[in-house]
Amino acid sequence: MSNTVQTHKSAVAKKAKLKKAVDLKTQSGGTSSWTKILNNLQELGKALQFPIAVLPFAALLNRFGALGITYTTTADGAIINEAGYWISFIIQKPGAVVFDNLALLFAIGVAFGLAKDHRGEVALVGAIFFFTITALTSVAGSLPDMIYGKVLTFTDEQGKVYSSLIYVKNFADDGTTIKGASYVLSIGVLGGIVAGCFSAYLYNKYKEIKLPTALSFFGGRRFVPMIALVVAIPTAFAFAIIWPWIQYALMAFGTSVADPENPAVAIPGTSIYAVLNRLLLPFGLHQILNTFFWFQLPINGSIVDPITGTVNAGTQWVNGDINAFAKGIQGSGLFQGGFFPIMMGGVPAIAIAMIFAAKPENRREVSGFLGGVALVSLISGITEPIEFSFAFISPVLLIVHAVLSGIFMAISTAMQIQIGFGFSAGLIDYLASFAQSWGFANEGGAMTVSANPLWTLLLTAGAGGVWFASFYFLIKWQDIQTPGRENILVNDERTTLKASKGATKVAQGDKYQIMAENIIQAIGEDNIISIDNCATRLRLILKDNKSINEAEIKSSGAFGLKRLGTEALQIIIGSDVEHVANVMKRLTNK
Structure with missing residues (x-):
């Protein structure tokens, strides 16, 4: 009885504290500008996942189909194997259409992702907005x-x-x-993102607008496409005035950086990008940086055939390193190639280092989890479960990780290794991209030995050794509380420990249901404004992200959490985060 009363008093006190925090925020003029910016950037980062999610499979189809077409046609395009050519054609075209229309997909995906109710009408508005500004500028x-x-x-x-x-x-x-x-001149993916952002903003603002009775048919959601067309015109003028100068500078930069024979620009350019990419990862802002280099940066060159390295006459401009590599454009792949040693060797080695650094009594438990995510990083290039296991614990480890990433990116660029991916730099993408990378190394029929993509495997092994030694030494020396070194046990033992204290339900049944319930309890249902997710983390907007039980969230099975401002909260779950998010939405009606 006394425990029940105490629990009730604790809940009442927690609600009172939350109400006081909300009242203070209201009295001080509401959410700060910085918090709003962080919230909006978090929402944008989440929305970018919609179009990016279609790339992995599309890239595989495009790569293998293009390779098949190369071997079933002559240099002048004549078909020498009818069956092989048409099979390759059928495989390649569905993948190619994704990359050919990537900017439109970003317009649709961002609009849908940023709309508060995620209805299909806003996707239509995003497409209309994008078509309008491209027709007026491109x-x-x-x-x-x-x-x-x-x-x-x-x-x-x-x-x-x-x-x-x-x-x-x-x-x-x-x-x-x-x-x-x-x-x-092409506004490209940036134009798609701008179109999606404006469309979502107009949709959220005017979807319930009421017009005079005579015009009531055009009210509500029907009003949004009309206002979008009006807003698209000044937006197009803004692009027409500003973007030519920006693209002019970008083309000069892209020409320099995408030239592997121009190390004075290419090496530091790709290296700095890799460092920033890893440093921004904990904040979820790396996707915004990636979007520019992978989908917007202009790259110019001739098309190089896979394997043979034959250079086709003529040149063309392509926006984005991923798009350029998919088309076989000279100089592409430099903003991707250096990630393969990092994600296939370096990051898995971090997991192994943490296993060896774990306390003996916890080593078996952490080996199952860390070994599994190390294999995931090697095969698919999904590194976040490992990186988030230390990024929020030790800034030193994060900085070392970023610096080592920059070094190996610089080495790869200096060797002129060009290899790309459709999703991330894992073994699957390495194998899918190998033929085109070999063609770049064999450009013109003369193999550049250092550019041979087989060197990537040696760099991967080297990266594994460097990351393992660096992380193992730092973890032990600084006594960093990485998984297995903390006093709280992991996985099933964590759940048992919590249950024994009466903190949660017995861990039986749906693990996602249990995790969702625990997270809601730790945050407070009344504290939750919105629930969303990206590839590996929950993206929450709360009334107050300080009024949460951080220890309980971590003990639920989460790898870590990150506050952005006073409202946004990211909880790192892993690649199955969507299941947890769906349960949380169902339980809270958010």
């Missing part, structure tokens, strides 16, 4: 031509004038005569 004779047609000009052999901001020169066979120009 074709010859559109707004940029009107504004910049006589800026930074060059003239072709016919005397026609073009702007270098929006066109590139087409040379005759002599390499000097300008026989024309190609319009290259």
Whole structure:
């Protein structure tokens, strides 16, 4: 009886504390600008997962199909194996269509992801918004031509004038005569993201708008496409005015960085990117950085055939390192290749180091979990379960991890290893990309020995040794409380320990149901505003992210948590996070 009364008093006190915190926030003028920014960035990072999720399988289809087409056709395109060609064609085209329409997928996916009720209408609005701004900016004779047609000009052999901001020169066979120009201005994936953000904002704001009776048919959600078309026009003007200058600079940067023979730019450029990529990971903001380099950065070159390395005549601009590698563009893959040693060797070695550094009585328990996620990292390139097991415990380990990532990215770039992925730098993508990478190394029929993708396997082994030694030494020296070194046991023993204290239900039945209930209890149902998830973590918006039981969340099986501002909370669950999120939504009606 006394325990029941005490529990009731504790719950009442917790609610009073939460109410006081909310009241104080209201009195001080509401949520701070910084918190709003962090919340919005978290939402954007989550929304970007929608279009990115279609890439892995599409990349596999595209790669294997393209390889089949290469072996069933001659250099001039003649089919030499009818059955093999058409099978390869059927495999390749569904994958290629995803990459060919990636910007549109981002417009649709971001709009849907940011809409509060995730209804299909907003996806339609996102597509309409994107089509409008691209029609006004991304074709010859559109707004940029009107504004910049006589800026930074060059003239072709016919005397026609073009702007270098929006066109590139087409040379005759002599390499000097300008026989024309190609319009290259493209808002690309950035345009898709902007279209999706604006569409979601307009949808959330006007989906319940009420108009006069005579116009009531056009009220509510029917009003959103109309206002979106209106807003798309000034948005297109903004792109037409600002984006040509940005793309002009990006094309110069992309040309320099994507040239493996220009180490003064390529090596530090890719290395700094790798460091920032790992440092931003705990905040969930690395996807925003990845989106630029993987899908927006302009890369120019000829198409290089897989295996043979034959270079096709002519060049083309492609936005994004992933897209360029998928098409076989010279100089692509540098922003991806260096991640393979990290994710196939370095990160699995971190897990092994933590196993060896664990207390003897806990080593068997952590070996099951850490060994499993190490294998996942090796095969698929999904590294977050391992990285989150130390990122929030020790900033030192995170910094070391980021610096080592930058070093191995620099080594890979210096060796001119070009290899890409569709999802992440795991063994599956390595095998799928090997033929194209071999073609780059064999470009023009002359193998560049250091660029041979087989070196990636040696770098992977080297990365494993360096990461293992670094992490094992630091964990032991600094007595860092990585999994297995803390006093609280893990997995089933954690659940048993909690149950013995009466803190939760007996761990029988649906583990996702149990985890969801424990997390809700630790946070407080009344504290939850919204529930969402990305690939590996819950993304929550709370009334107050300080009024939670952090120990109980971690003991539920979560790998860690991260607060962003005063409202956003990320809880790292793993690749099965969606099941936990679905149960939480059902239990809370959020």
